[in-house]
Amino acid sequence: EPEVTQTPSHQVTQMGQEVILRCVPISNHLYFYWYRQILGQKVEFLVSFYNNEISEKSEIFDDQFSVERPDGSNFTLKIRSTKLEDSAMYFCASSPAIPPEAFFGQGTRLTVV
Amino acid sequence: LAKTTQPISMDSYEGQEVNITCSHNNIATNDYITWYQQFPSQGPRFIIQGYKTKVTNEVASLFIPADRKSSTLSLPRVSLSDTAVYYCLVGGAGPGRRALTFGSGTRLQVQP
Numbered sequence: 001e002p003e004v005t006q007t008p009s010h011q012v013t014q015m016g017q018e019v020i021l022r023c024v025p026i027s028n029h030l031y032f033y034w035y036r037q038i039l040g041q042k043v044e045f046l047v048s049f050y051n052n053e054i055s056e057k058s059e060i061f062d063d064q065f066s067v068e069r070p071d072g073s074n075f076t077l078k079i080r081s082t083k084l085e086d087s088a089m090y091f092c093a094s095s096p097a098i099p100p101e102a103f104f105g106q107g108t109r110l111t112v113v
Numbered sequence: 114l115a116k117t118t119q120p121i122s123m124d125s126y127e128g129q130e131v132n133i134t135c136s137h138n139n140i141a142t143n144d145y146i147t148w149y150q151q152f153p154s155q156g157p158r159f160i161i162q163g164y165k166t167k168v169t170n171e172v173a174s175l176f177i178p179a180d181r182k183s184s185t186l187s188l189p190r191v192s193l194s195d196t197a198v199y200y201c202l203v204g205g206a207g208p209g210r211r212a213l214t215f216g217s218g219t220r221l222q223v224q225p
Contacts, residue, residue, distance in 0.1 A: 004156075033212060043157060043200070043215035056212050091156050100145055100204060102213055104156035 002026045004105035006092050012111045013082055021077045021108045023092030032075045033093040033102060034067065036060070043091065049075065082112045117201045122220040131188045133219050135201030138182050144203040146177060146184045147213060151198045157215075160199075161186065188221075196223045 005024040013019050025032050034046040047057040049067055064080045075094075079086055089109050093102040119135040137146065145164050149157035161168055163175045163184070174187040188195060198220050204213035 035215070042217050043151070045212050045214050048212040089154070093156075100213075101147065101159055101162050102204075103159060104149075106156050107154075109154075 002103075004092055004094055004103050006090075006105035006108050008108060009106070010109045010111070012113060015084060015112055016081050019079050019082055019110065021079075021090050021092075021110070023075045023077075023094075023105060024073055025075055025092065025094030026096075026103060027073070028096065029094035029103075030097050031055075031095045031100070031102075032067075032069065033095075034077045035091045035093065035104075036088040037091065037107075038088045046077070079110075082110075084112050086110060087112045116214075117203060117216040119199075119201050119216060119219045121217065122222070124222050124224065125191055126224050127192055128190050131191050131195075131221060131223075133186045133188075133199055133201075133221070134183060135186070135216075136183045137201070137203045140181050140203050146175065146181070147202045147204065148173070148175065148184075148186045149200045149202065149215075150195075151200065151218070157200060191221075191223045193223050193225060195221060197221060 032049040089107040095102040147162040198218040202213040
């Protein structure tokens with residue numbers, strides 16, 4: 001069964017450093033998403049991406065965040081200058097055009113120290 | 114982004130049927146209703162999705178009334194492994210569709 005793959009599974013970084021979280025969505029999907037979940041809290045929407053551009057973003061997705069689909073298979077989330085409060089699980093998801101079922105990866109646990 | 118409201122927690126026993134209701138009063142015409150299950154430290158797992166009326170798959174059923182302002186996830190004969198958080202989401206299809214937004218979810222505890 002096809003699945004969304006995320007790497008790394010766990011990343012530790014120092015405050016102020018840049019991190020890139022990587023995702024390989026399901027191959028025939030057209031919509032791509034990033035979500036995050038701070039420990040013990042709900043899953044929060046960050047951004048959606050379609051047709052090589054951002055289609056929707058939340059207020060969390062400020063200028064320190066960016067997304068890219070560099071080569072037609074990978075989908076990346078970059079955090080330019082990490083803060084302690086960026087520590088969370090980051091989930092990538094993808095969905096086909098119809099129906100809009102989003103399939104989630106297993107997440108990357110980001111720890112900012 | 115569409116807002117959903119569901120009970121914070123529910124308790125059940127093995128073998129019982131569990132119904133979790135979600136309200137989504139501002140659902141838009143293009144929005145689908147999707148339910149996910151999440152275990153600790155794992156990504157949300159798709160359970161079922163519907164647009165209107167009733168949908169059934171091998172895991173669950175989803176009941177959606179005609180006005181689509183609420184939906185009910187039905188889990189038949191739950192087991193201990195169904196203990197998880199269940200999320201109801203609404204989001205659209207087609208151009209400009211709205212991303213799926215998670216609420217606080219319903220924490221289901223299944224007892225032996």
